[in-house]
Amino acid sequence: QSVLTQPPSVSGAPGQRVTISCTGSSSNIGAGYDVHWYQQLPGAAPKLLIYGNNNRPSGVTNRFSGSKSGTAASLAITGLQAEDEADYYCQSYDNSLSGVIFGGGTKLTVL
Amino acid sequence: EVQLVESGGGLVKPGGSLRLSCATSGFPFNTYSITWVRQAPGKGLEWVSSISSTSSSIYYADSVKGRFTISRDNAKSSLSLQMNSLRAEDTAVYYCARVGYCSGISCYGTELRFWGQGTLVTV
Numbered sequence: 001q002s003v004l005t006q007p008p009s010v011s012g013a014p015g016q017r018v019t020i021s022c023t024g025s026s027s028n029i030g031a032g033y034d035v036h037w038y039q040q041l042p043g044a045a046p047k048l049l050i051y052g053n054n055n056r057p058s059g060v061t062n063r064f065s066g067s068k069s070g071t072a073a074s075l076a077i078t079g080l081q082a083e084d085e086a087d088y089y090c091q092s093y094d095n096s097l098s099g100v101i102f103g104g105g106t107k108l109t110v111l
Numbered sequence: 112e113v114q115l116v117e118s119g120g121g122l123v124k125p126g127g128s129l130r131l132s133c134a135t136s137g138f139p140f141n142t143y144s145i146t147w148v149r150q151a152p153g154k155g156l157e158w159v160s161s162i163s164s165t166s167s168s169i170y171y172a173d174s175v176k177g178r179f180t181i182s183r184d185n186a187k188s189s190l191s192l193q194m195n196s197l198r199a200e201d202t203a204v205y206y207c208a209r210v211g212y213c214s215g216i217s218c219y220g221t222e223l224r225f226w227g228q229g230t231l232v233t234v
Contacts, residue, residue, distance in 0.1 A: 046223070
């Protein structure tokens with residue numbers, strides 16, 4: 001059971017917009033710690049997608065965006081493409097566990 | 112180009128030991144905190160351990176505390192993870208990752224900005 005809760009799966013048709021939620025608590029996201037998002041393609045290492053809640057590293061398309069409010073965060077993907085099919089993970093810090101925490105991951109299927 | 116390359120994985124019996132290494136290049140290693148993250152087959156990401164740039168701060172997940180030891184050699188730009196008393200549930204791909212970004216002597220962020228390709232440990 002992950003400290004951060006993500007839906008196991010989401011899906012959408014090409015061109016559509018999908019969102020992935022990441023729900024935490026007062027000891028992590030609600031305490032003001034940043035949320036980061038990673039994309040993991042099959043057989044590959046995770047890749048940083050969004051950092052500091054809503055910032056994109058150089059080279060990441062603006063079809064990906066992040067937001068945070070209260071004890072939750074979300075990742076939005078617009079203009080869905082077949083290449084977006086992957087697992088997505090949120091990450092933050094928890095002060096009661098004194099450590100890095102991840103969400104359980106969400107598998108995105110492009111229909 | 113920033114690179115992190117893990118090595119040392121393999122097959123080990125329960126109760127055994129293994130030492131993982133992470134060789135880095137392309138950035139000032141002695142400035143950055145580094146983290147180990149693992150992923151069991153078909154499962155999600157799990158934080159294992161983190162070490163600050165000077166080794167002054169070291170953290171472990173409860174699941175490995177007392178069994179794993181993280182260390183770094185800034186002169187060699189490398190990181191190690193000594194794993195003892197291994198259990199079947201330690202079976203995973205182990206990744207090392209660079210934390211945040213630094214400008215001069217100031218570092219920012221808690222994101223895992225660059226990752227290695229991982230090394231598989233099977234217990």
